[in-house]
Amino acid sequence: ELKVEQNPLFLSMQEGKNYTIYCNYSTTSDRLYWYRQDPGKSLESLFVLLSNGAVKQEGRLMASLDTKARLSTLHITAAVHDLSATYFCAVRETSGSRLTFGEGTQLTVNP
Amino acid sequence: GAVVSQHPSRVICKSGTSVKIECRSLDFQATTMFWYRQFPKQSLMLMATSNEGSKATYEQGVEKDKFLINHASLTLSTLTVTSAHPEDSSFYICSARETTQQFFGPGTRLTVL
Numbered sequence: 001e002l003k004v005e006q007n008p009l010f011l012s013m014q015e016g017k018n019y020t021i022y023c024n025y026s027t028t029s030d031r032l033y034w035y036r037q038d039p040g041k042s043l044e045s046l047f048v049l050l051s052n053g054a055v056k057q058e059g060r061l062m063a064s065l066d067t068k069a070r071l072s073t074l075h076i077t078a079a080v081h082d083l084s085a086t087y088f089c090a091v092r093e094t095s096g097s098r099l100t101f102g103e104g105t106q107l108t109v110n111p
Numbered sequence: 112g113a114v115v116s117q118h119p120s121r122v123i124c125k126s127g128t129s130v131k132i133e134c135r136s137l138d139f140q141a142t143t144m145f146w147y148r149q150f151p152k153q154s155l156m157l158m159a160t161s162n163e164g165s166k167a168t169y170e171q172g173v174e175k176d177k178f179l180i181n182h183a184s185l186t187l188s189t190l191t192v193t194s195a196h197p198e199d200s201s202f203y204i205c206s207a208r209e210t211t212q213q214f215f216g217p218g219t220r221l222t223v224l
Binding site: 045088098104 | 215
């Protein structure tokens with residue numbers, strides 16, 4: 001059974017600081033997703049990572065994937081309050097179609 | 112990106128009634144759609160995978176007779192919560208896959224009194 005673990009689960013940071021959220025998974029995967037969820041809302045797609053060494057950046061967020069280590073990171077650069085949300089990684093097994101989600105990281109950026 | 116809609120966005124019903132939630136892919140065809148449930152402060156849990164023209168595949172622990180799924184066309188899947196009880200109150204989110212991306216509907220908040 002595929003397990004996906006995120007850490008930290010809660011992150012409170014100040015504006016302007018950098019931080020990284022980690023996503024570990026337990027079996028081979030052919031794609032990894034990062035999503036953002038605001039309170040009471042559904043999921044917004046941020047990144048999809050398809051291959052080892054993939055790196056994608058959008059604004060202050062950068063995601064990377066190391067399939068050998070079964071690890072993805074979401075790096076936040078110079079955080080701003082608008083980034084406050086819950087961030088989920090989700091992994092699709094190589095052999096399947098379903099996504100398994102991590103527990104989510106609740107990010108709060110304080111002024 | 113592709114758009115997935117859900118209807119209704121919010122529903123309140125009495126215990127024992129049935130509730131139908133619709134999920135539509137608006138600008139693409141989805142042979143496969145997924146139904147998730149999310150309790151407050153928790154992650155998304157996959158309930159079932161809906162395949163157009165065939166029976167849905169349910170995850171372990173999800174009662175197929177209680178959560179009826181129909182995927183009658185390439186753009187529409189429905190989830191019916193039958194004989195709803197307060198413990199079924201949750202945020203239900205559907206998702207549809209287009210090539211490498213999986214897009215999520217806006218969710219339906221179900222409250223069973």
